[in-house]
Amino acid sequence: MPIAFFVEEPLVFKPTKIRHTKKCLHQLLEHYKYQAGNINYIFGTDDFLLEINRNFLQHDYYTDIITFDQRTDAKNKCIDADLYLSIDRIRDNAKQLQQTFAIELYRVMAHGLLHLVGFSDKTTTQQQQMRQAEDAAIRYFLEK
Numbered sequence: 001m002p003i004a005f006f007v008e009e010p011l012v013f014k015p016t017k018i019r020h021t022k023k024c025l026h027q028l029l030e031h032y033k034y035q036a037g038n039i040n041y042i043f044g045t046d047d048f049l050l051e052i053n054r055n056f057l058q059h060d061y062y063t064d065i066i067t068f069d070q071r072t073d074a075k076n077k078c079i080d081a082d083l084y085l086s087i088d089r090i091r092d093n094a095k096q097l098q099q100t101f102a103i104e105l106y107r108v109m110a111h112g113l114l115h116l117v118g119f120s121d122k123t124t125t126q127q128q129q130m131r132q133a134e135d136a137a138i139r140y141f142l143e144k
Contacts, residue, residue: 004035008044015043021109024141028110032117037080038070041109045089057142063087067112083112103138111135 005015015021029036046062053059053066063086065079070080085108094104114133115121132136 003039004041005129006040006042008042008048010045021141024106024137026089027107027140028137029112031077033078033098034077034117037078039079041084041112043087043111044084049086049089050085052084062086062089064093064108065112067080068117069116079113079116081112081116083109085112101119103142106138107134110134110141116134131132 005018007015025039026036049061049064049066052062053061053063055089056068058067065086066084068084070081070082072079085105090104090108091101093099093108094101097104111130111134114130114137119130119133120126
């Protein structure tokens, strides 16, 4: 099933290593015993995500990712979702974390999928578990 990438105007961003990234995302899902239905990664600007955050979640702040699970049954092992990513926020976070843009991008892309397979990050313990799963995913992205 497809994992697709879309770039919203006027963003100047060209995803690289698309085939490799999609393969890694599929394998991340398989690791947790899930499969891809229709998963759309939509890359945009801070303002684009802020508008989505305000209109759909009633949040008035910037974020690096917003994930919409499109499954009618959250227990369905076939994921259908739309994941909106702010390239501006990812770039800023990478600088603040003294990380490369690619690693931060992989972290955020994995983060959205991890939420869809059942990870949460509300508590300190959950945040630690999420970070460990993100780190494992990043290592996999970089090794392949």
